Amino acid sequence: MPRETPSTEADLLLEFKSVNTYYGDLHVLKDVNYAIRRGEIVSLLGGNACGKSTTMKTIMGVVRPTRGTVLFDGEPIERLSTSARVRRGIAPVLEARRLFPRMTVFENLEMGAYTRKRGSEFNEDLERVYSLFPRVKERRNQLGGTLSGGEQQMVAIGRALMARPRLICMDEPSMGLSPLFVEQVFDIIQEINRQGTTIFMVEQNAAMALSIAHRAYVLQTGVVVLSGTAAELKENPSIREAYLGELQVNAAA
Amino acid sequence: MTTADVYLQQVINGTSLGAMYALLALGFTLVYGILELINFSHFNVFMVGSFVGLGMLELFGVEPNAAALTGFALIGVLVATFAVTMLASGLLGVVIERVALRPLRNVKGPAAMITTIGVSYILFNLVLLGVGADAKNFPSPLPSISFAIGGAVLRLREILIWIASLLLMGGLTYFVQFTKMGKAMRATAQDPDAARMMGVEVDRVIIMAFFLGSALAGAGGLMFGLYYNLTSYVIGFTTGLRAFTAAVLGGIGNVPGAMVGGVLIGLIEAFGSYWISAAWADVIIFSILVLVLVFKPAGLFGRLAPNKS
Known part of the structure; x- marks a missing residue:
């Protein structure tokens, strides 16, 4: 490898x-x-x-x-x-995931794209996250704090991807x-x-x-x-x- | 007047006062939600706001004995007065944050809260020095139209307060729920470190919380003047304390909670004054506060502190 x-x-x-x-x-x-x-x-x-x-x-x-x-x-x-x-x-996936507990999964993903303009790239990135994590798409209207640990980790990684980073930490x-x-x-x-x-x-x-x-x-x-x-x-x-x-x-x- | 009419009148009075308390309570809750700071200077930002509103009305030539305005002139004067009052109060809040609170941002303990009490006294004394201790007559541009609903009386000032507060609270809710900055505010309130990691400039979020909260307090101050037809340098403490109670009642840090809490406090004041005595209004309000804190310390809708998860 x-x-x-x-x-x-x-x-x-x-x-x-x-x-x-x-x-x-x-x-x-x-x-x-x-x-x-x-x-x-x-x-x-x-x-x-x-x-x-x-x-x-x-x-x-x-x-x-x-x-x-x-x-x-x-x-x-x-x-x-x-x-x-x-x-x-540079985008982080934080220790213990740290989703915003009272924001929806979609809003958490939006926060990942906070530094970027909303446009076609946002939608592409969103589709990419949804295709990597179909579960995240299913849960998109649920509050971050209500997900299981594993689902939260998927959202946390998706949130980092929404920044379209070159480096994920x-x-x-x-x-x-x-x-x-x-x-x-x-x-x-x-x-x-x-x-x-x-x-x-x-x-x-x-x-x-x-x-x-x-x-x-x-x-x-x-x-x-x-x-x-x-x-x-x-x-x-x-x-x-x-x-x-x-x-x-x-x-x- | 039948009992039903009297109750209806208390509902009219209580919701008008309550809308004003709600606007003021939102400022406590916005700042607390983000900084976990109880901002006592907010009391007197409200008071300054009522004087800015008074100044604006005088500038427009609205005087106690002048003819009431109608039509577009009335709407224009009201919109301009609200806009300037809210802008000035909002900027005052931003200046307070920048000058007095930001230098203490990383100081642990009650230093920042005590500073807000100090700022509150500075504003209080500046206004006392500037306009004197007498209560000032607050002219109203509103024509004295009233509607009789059974035995109860609904005046134009109450309708104005309802409409203005609904617009402002609706606007704030939209801002917090749907705009990028509003979402950044919620994210920062829920987890400031994680929000910073998303690229949120937390200082800008804090400035926005002070601006919005103070602008709403200014609108509340203007409504106070229009409702009671007077203003004075002392109005900040009594009204501010009731509004603070409203914020705690709804669950401090919780935006809809502050709105509901404000209206509840207004209704409690109106009915308490009717059933017992106006002199007992504060006793009733603070007794209810004590009961809420004993049985539901996080307020009716919860969220005493941001859950850091």
Whole structure:
């Protein structure tokens, strides 16, 4: 599955260059470097409080790096507002989905397209979301808060697609979903990727993440300790022990 | 007058007062829904609005002894007076947000709420300084036409208040339900962080909430003047507190709740004044508030705080 295309500057969609992020005195990301190429699914693995969510917040502009640069499509974006980043083509799938509970599914999708003009493209995007998720179409007049977790995740992914993004940042897409839904969601993520959208995904479920990712980074207490193709990482003994092993123990319990 | 006539009269009076309370309650609810802030300066934005309306009417030459206007002249004066009053009050709300509240946006605790009390007192004293302590006669451009319905009397001022409030509340409902900005306001009220991630500029949503709420309060202030034929620098506190009660009664943060709560408070005031005594109106209103808070703390229609899910 990993692509053998050589990496050049023009291939890079998102880049972290020596990014350092602080919460007050707490140093969260320490000289972190990522390079995500167009068309890839890249997964970010790590335990609790390792800086995964901070990475997502740094990409979306909720947290600003103290030092270092974030490049999107070759241009620095670390000073831009969240809104400006969404306009440039970065859309989030938020942790725990975060649908607007008292808005309908359709209105939630509209919110995903908030930075875009309403027109024929909106309708195309809507049709695309409905064809990827027929269930979302069925539920379009229901309030977001009344859906099951899996349905909410479909709407959350659809909402991100409505921004017509070049990069989707997913924070824990499998969290709280039944194994059946996790399979479905990951199939859809691959399908979206095949249709041309780059995906950067934070995921606790390392086995699942490595099964669809082209490459992955491993973050530990704010430092990238390992990176490589998904195939390489799956074979790496320390990964097997720390992430894949741990998961099997959880599954058995 | 039969008992039925008297009751009908209380309904006429109560719904007129209630429409005014509802307009004022909407401002509390819009701002609370988004910032979880009780904006006490809203009381006196309402009061300033009634003086802006008074100034506009005087500008149009409407005076206590002048002949009443009719036809297009009447409609023109009313529309212009409402428009200018609402615009001025709305801008006052935006200035208050920008100058006094935005710098405190990320300060936790009651600092912002206490600031709104301070702003309220500043407005109160500025108007006292500017126009003096006497109640001012509020001229009405309306001809004194009234209709007898049985023994009850329906005057033009009540019809005006009903029509204007229905238009304003209908307009607000349309805005919040169907426009892009309105949807952004609802999304921000439900989950501000997620709304920001969709690209919503939350500062603009907050400005819009203050503008709309304050503009509606200004319209309410103008109605107060037209209804009671007077205004004064003190009207903000009593009326504001009743409207705030209306917002809590309907479930603060809930837009339809504020509308229903306002009308209920107006009816309670009218019937309470009739059955017991006008002097007891506030006692009745606040007793009902206490009962609601004890038995249904989130108000009749719920939503005490945005559900962050």
